[in-house]
Amino acid sequence: MRQSHQLPLLGLLLFSLIPRQQCEICEVSKENKTALKPLIHTMINSNYTKTIHAANALLSLRLCGSLNQSQDQHLTEQFILTVNSTEPSLTSGQLALAILALGACKAPDGMSINYSELVKRLGNKYKEEIRNMEDHNGNPLTNYYQLSLDILALCLFNGNYSITEVAKFFNPENKNYYFHGQFSVDTGAMAVLALTCVKNKTRGQKQIDKKDIENINNYTESLINKILSQKTENGLLGNIYSTGEAMQALFVSSNYYNENQWVCEKTRDTVLTEISRGAFRLPTAAAQILPALMGKTYLDVNKDSSCVYGSDSFHTSTQEPIVSVTPAVSPSQIQVNYSVVIDNRKDRIVVSVTDGSVFLNVMEQAQKENPTLFRFKTKETAWGPYIISVRGITASTNDRTYWELRSNGEHLNQGAGSYVVHAGDDLEVRWSTY
Numbered sequence: 001m002r003q004s005h006q007l008p009l010l011g012l013l014l015f016s017l018i019p020r021q022q023c024e025i026c027e028v029s030k031e032n033k034t035a036l037k038p039l040i041h042t043m044i045n046s047n048y049t050k051t052i053h054a055a056n057a058l059l060s061l062r063l064c065g066s067l068n069q070s071q072d073q074h075l076t077e078q079f080i081l082t083v084n085s086t087e088p089s090l091t092s093g094q095l096a097l098a099i100l101a102l103g104a105c106k107a108p109d110g111m112s113i114n115y116s117e118l119v120k121r122l123g124n125k126y127k128e129e130i131r132n133m134e135d136h137n138g139n140p141l142t143n144y145y146q147l148s149l150d151i152l153a154l155c156l157f158n159g160n161y162s163i164t165e166v167a168k169f170f171n172p173e174n175k176n177y178y179f180h181g182q183f184s185v186d187t188g189a190m191a192v193l194a195l196t197c198v199k200n201k202t203r204g205q206k207q208i209d210k211k212d213i214e215n216i217n218n219y220t221e222s223l224i225n226k227i228l229s230q231k232t233e234n235g236l237l238g239n240i241y242s243t244g245e246a247m248q249a250l251f252v253s254s255n256y257y258n259e260n261q262w263v264c265e266k267t268r269d270t271v272l273t274e275i276s277r278g279a280f281r282l283p284t285a286a287a288q289i290l291p292a293l294m295g296k297t298y299l300d301v302n303k304d305s306s307c308v309y310g311s312d313s314f315h316t317s318t319q320e321p322i323v324s325v326t327p328a329v330s331p332s333q334i335q336v337n338y339s340v341v342i343d344n345r346k347d348r349i350v351v352s353v354t355d356g357s358v359f360l361n362v363m364e365q366a367q368k369e370n371p372t373l374f375r376f377k378t379k380e381t382a383w384g385p386y387i388i389s390v391r392g393i394t395a396s397t398n399d400r401t402y403w404e405l406r407s408n409g410e411h412l413n414q415g416a417g418s419y420v421v422h423a424g425d426d427l428e429v430r431w432s433t434y
């Protein structure tokens with residue numbers, strides 16, 4: 001055999017001997033990319049109740065190169081204005097997400113973003129989270145998902161944080177990773193991304209305590225195992241809404257698990273089926289699943305790398321809406337049971353709502369019929385309305401209390417504004433601790 005023929009073979013042999021890559025991905029093939037169009041369409045054409053709730057979508061769209069240049073210019077410009085005017089009232093995680101979105105790639109021409117100021121403010125918000133944990137029995141102002149976002153943004157944008165503190169707080173046994181004793185895959189995934197960034201950054205730095213690095217390595221491994229232990233038969237990680245970020249976590253830590261522990265393609269194909277069933281109609285849901293399907297992770301955020309721009313096929317609202325077919329006949333009424341449960345007391349009402357109503361509509365109807373028993377208040381979030389209080393009893397992160405949504409005895413995976421009720425459902429809001 002001539003040498004020129006041997007070279008490719010030798011290359012192949014060497015390649016097969018290389019240990020598993022740091023980043024193992026299974027992005028959607030070129031031919032299947034059209035399956036992702038509804039996600040992009042949802043993110044671009046949604047009406048966000050507040051611009052800050054578009055942070056996740058902007059991050060995702062910019063990271064995946066799904067905008068054209070003028071869309072990027074327009075959306076980023078609007079977003080900068082919002083961040084600057086609302087910054088004091090943002091939670092730490094909201095500001096972290098905003099920084100990630102703005103710095104996903106190089107800012108459009110003519111826009112100056114004062115990253116160091118934003119990052120300094122994020123550092124302060126992160127400190128307030130830690131202070132709250134010290135004062136309130138280890139409970140942060142928000143939650144560990146947001147603390148992980150904070151660390152991720154501080155790490156990627158050269159902010160201040162203590163590695164020793166990270167190594168102390170992000171122990172997988174910490175109660176903040178669990179709701180009702182169940183490991184939160186969303187939270188664990190975000191923590192893996194944050195810890196991976198921190199670990200990557202310590203490479204080559206001599207003054208770092210070896211013990212901290214060892215802990216961070218062990219914690220990452222344990223978090224990955226916990227995420228994989230929540231794999232369902234059809235390949236989802238946790239539930240459909242945690243799967244995207246869990247995939248990102250698995251992409252960046254493939255040296256912590258074996259090939260036989262996770263078949264990425266199976267997860268991806270289940271997600272693609274769920275897209276066609278309309279599971280990602282909320283822009284935030286779409287935003288959190290898209291990067292993984294495009295083979296991207298939040299660790300790819302880089303304010304100095306040029307943005308990639310796609311075609312402008314999603315520019316106008318002339319695009320067909322994804323579903324929403326208006327029925328010719330007026331919708332029929334259905335009856336559902338609705339209860340407010342506080343400890344052993346249960347107040348029940350039967351209400352009639354139009355077919356296709358969501359949980360929130362049922363609560364509104366009950367409130368109308370009996371405000372004394374069924375009055376409630378909501379707060380807008382990136383996932384839609386969150387029930388903060390019922391009958392004057394208000395959820396509290398310091399006490400780890402909240403109003404849990406249940407249907408037919410089961411904990412719901414969707415919020416009050418999304419869960420479509422069925423005739424005869426036994427709906428419940430239950431005063432719970434997590």
Ligand code: CBY
Pocket residue numbers: 093094097142143145146179184186187238239240241242282285288382383385386387388397401402403404405406411412413414415416418434
């Ligand atoms: N984002 C956050 O701060 C939220 C982090 C998150 C882990 C989030 C899920 C995951 C994500 N990807 O964004 C989260 N939920 C948290 C932390 C919480 C707690 C909020 C209080 C706190 N400590 O900050 C709490 C109270 C445990 C909680 N979620 C409650 C609920 C229920 C809300 C009910 C209500 N009162 O309105 C509900 C509906 C569960 C229930 N049956 O009661 C709920 N969460 C759900 C369903 C969800 C998923 C939403 C899915 C959907 N399609 O709507 C979720 C994605 C999410 C948002 N919660 Co919480 C988890 C999932 O199912 N995979 C950062 C910020 C900047 O945006």
